[in-house]
Amino acid sequence: MSTSIDLFLLRTHIAYFSMEIALRPEIPTYAGGLGVLAGDTARSCADLEIPVVFVTLASRAGYFRQSIDADGRQTEEPDWWELRRWCTPLDAMVAVEIEQRPVWIRPWLYVHTCPHGHQIPVLLLDTDVDQNDEADCTLTHYLYGGDDSYRLKQEIVLGIGGIRILRALGFSLHTYHLNEGHAALLALELLTRTRTPASDQLESELQYDVPEVRARCVFTTHTPVEAGHDQFSYALFERLLPGFIELELLKRLAGQAKVNLTRLALNLAGYVNGVARRHAQTTAHLFPGYRIHAITNGVHAGTWTHAAFAELYTSHFPDWQHEPEVLTRALRLPDDDVWRCHRSAKADLLGIVKDRTGISLDPSIPVLGFARRMTGYKRPLLFFEDLDRVTSIAQQHPFQVVMAGKAHPRDVEGKQAIEEIHAAARKLRDKVTCVFVPGYDMQLAMALTAGADIWLNTPLPPLEASGTSGMKAALNGVLNISVLDGWWIEACIEGVTGWSIETRDEEAHHHAADLYEKLERVVLPLYYTDPAQWRLMMKQTIANIACYFNSQRMMRRYASEAYLR
Numbered sequence: 327m328s329t330s331i332d333l334f335l336l337r338t339h340i341a342y343f344s345m346e347i348a349l350r351p352e353i354p355t356y357a358g359g360l361g362v363l364a365g366d367t368a369r370s371c372a373d374l375e376i377p378v379v380f381v382t383l384a385s386r387a388g389y390f391r392q393s394i395d396a397d398g399r400q401t402e403e404p405d406w407w408e409l410r411r412w413c414t415p416l417d418a419m420v421a422v423e424i425e426q427r428p429v430w431i432r433p434w435l436y437v438h439t440c441p442h443g444h445q446i447p448v449l450l451l452d453t454d455v456d457q458n459d460e461a462d463c464t465l466t467h468y469l470y471g472g473d474d475s476y477r478l479k480q481e482i483v484l485g486i487g488g489i490r491i492l493r494a495l496g497f498s499l500h501t502y503h504l505n506e507g508h509a510a511l512l513a514l515e516l517l518t519r520t521r522t523p524a525s526d527q528l529e530s531e532l533q534y535d536v537p538e539v540r541a542r543c544v545f546t547t548h549t550p551v552e553a554g555h556d557q558f559s560y561a562l563f564e565r566l567l568p569g570f571i572e573l574e575l576l577k578r579l580a581g582q583a584k585v586n587l588t589r590l591a592l593n594l595a596g597y598v599n600g601v602a603r604r605h606a607q608t609t610a611h612l613f614p615g616y617r618i619h620a621i622t623n624g625v626h627a628g629t630w631t632h633a634a635f636a637e638l639y640t641s642h643f644p645d646w647q648h649e650p651e652v653l654t655r656a657l658r659l660p661d662d663d664v665w666r667c668h669r670s671a672k673a674d675l676l677g678i679v680k681d682r683t684g685i686s687l688d689p690s691i692p693v694l695g696f697a698r699r700m701t702g703y704k705r706p707l708l709f710f711e712d713l714d715r716v717t718s719i720a721q722q723h724p725f726q727v728v729m730a731g732k733a734h735p736r737d738v739e740g741k742q743a744i745e746e747i748h749a750a751a752r753k754l755r756d757k758v759t760c761v762f763v764p765g766y767d768m769q770l771a772m773a774l775t776a777g778a779d780i781w782l783n784t785p786l787p788p789l790e791a792s793g794t795s796g797m798k799a800a801l802n803g804v805l806n807i808s809v810l811d812g813w814w815i816e817a818c819i820e821g822v823t824g825w826s827i828e829t830r831d832e833e834a835h836h837h838a839a840d841l842y843e844k845l846e847r848v849v850l851p852l853y854y855t856d857p858a859q860w861r862l863m864m865k866q867t868i869a870n871i872a873c874y875f876n877s878q879r880m881m882r883r884y885a886s887e888a889y890l891r
């Protein structure tokens with residue numbers, strides 16, 4: 327591994343800021359889809375030689391390690407990881423004044439090397455240094471841990487500290503990409519640097535160059551609900567960053583009542599993106615007056631394709647990792663090869679399930695997979711709404727269910743859902759095998775999205791901004807059945823690429839009944855009675871979904887439409 331930052335200074339022109347990033351399974355600095363997207367973005371930037379430096383927090387204690395007891399109760403442990411094993415400390419240190427004392431920040435360098443050798447730098451910011459008070463040392467330990475004050479301090483370290491680190495290291499950048507509102511304070515830091523000294527009259531925004539900052543900032547928003555956006559009281563902001571910027575100006579940029587980081591980012595970014603067409607529309611509705619673009623998310627094909635499928639693709643389409651668009655020719659793949667690869671991915675999944683839970687699943691019975699953050703709008707309990715119905719479907723057409731997912735330590739509803747899934751699985755015992763595998767992470771996500779037969783997603787519309795796990799499934803020929811929300815509105819061709827759960831949004835309470843109906847009458851009968859058609863659908867999924875919903879396509883669009891504005 328290269329340890330020198332100098333290599334990157336001249337050729338890097340863009341900085342991408344993200345609170346979380348999934349760099350590799352051994353580095354637990356991510357909580358879910360947002361971090362996986364950031365990681366896939368970095369991997370695609372390396373593949374495509376897009377000149378980006380990534381900035382994130384060191385998150386030494388990771389998100390958390392999940393344990394689940396027999397009753398389904400989740401407990402959390404810090405997930406400490408060894409920075410020194412993967413990263414190199416850099417000499418530069420900068421300070422940010424928080425609560426009127428300097429908080430020192432040291433960057434660590436992680437280098438991602440893509441298969442053809444191109445490298446991309448990632449800076450992980452760390453406040454655990456001798457110069458800091460004990461309390462400040464822990465600021466970059468716990469991803470999404472602590473209270474509002476802890477969170478805002480982390481965002482100060484990321485946004486303001488991140489910009490200062492980049493300058494101290496000698497980067498000269500023309501564009502800054504804010505991955506979600508968490509990174510919005512970077513734009514405020516840039517703004518303060520455009521300030522021209524005012525003599526003695528009152529300072530006003532005329533002394534700041536908002537258009538200059540807007541020309542440099544790109545913002546991707548991920549959250550379609552008002553409550554999901556980071557907001558802080560002005561009292562807290564003033565306590566942590568007294569005098570950082572004139573309050574009147576900040577209120578115009580970030581909202582009168584609270585410091586709303588999404589609003590701040592919307593006002594300071596010249597290019598704003600939603601993560602799917604539907605999400606861009608929802609965002610435009612929530613924040614009228616802004617132009618919201620829609621570059622739909624994608625996943626990194628090389629990362630999320632099972633080794634067996636990767637080998638098959640390489641033998642037919644040698645450049646598929648660089649240009650996944652060629653997978654549009656997947657109908658040429660021999661059915662038997664596709665099925666053999668699927669059986670191999672499924673065997674790997676069943677091996678992992680057996681290792682981690684002791685439960686043996688049957689490879690000849692279809693696996694319904696469901697894994698995501700356990701939180702209200704994802705409706706992880708929807709499938710279990712009517713256990714008699716689930717049982718009766720399984721009596722006609724046997725299936726088995728594998729689930730996984732973490733609830734945020736303070737998400738009471740999410741934790742409750744995990745308990746209820748365990749209770750439902752107990753009631754279904756001997757009728758339908760349902761397994762909950764603890765410790766959902768990148769590695770388990772790879773096994774699950776490749777090894778299931780059917781990938782289920784049941785969010786409450788319009789709250790699924792995009793969703794990406796179904797895209798990983800499609801790369802492996804796994805068929806999606808999902809509520810029409812987020813990316814699936816764009817990807818679903820009924821009966822061709824997968825299936826929708828069809829009722830309109832205002833009838834969301836019918837979703838469980840619709841799901842049962844479709845599984846019973848369409849999906850499971852097809853699996854058992856028409857294997858040729860099933861395999862054709864697997865290839866159609868690859869040809870129509872994997873070829874488009876990948877991060878190479880996504881980053882080519884960001885590069886040409888957002889970075890090269």
Ligand SMILES: *Cc1c(COP(=O)(O)O)cnc(C)c1O
Binds near residue numbers: 698796
């Ligand atoms: C892909 C992924 C997600 C996001 O999946 P969604 O379908 O967007 O919910 C979350 N967590 C992990 C570990 C993942 O790999």
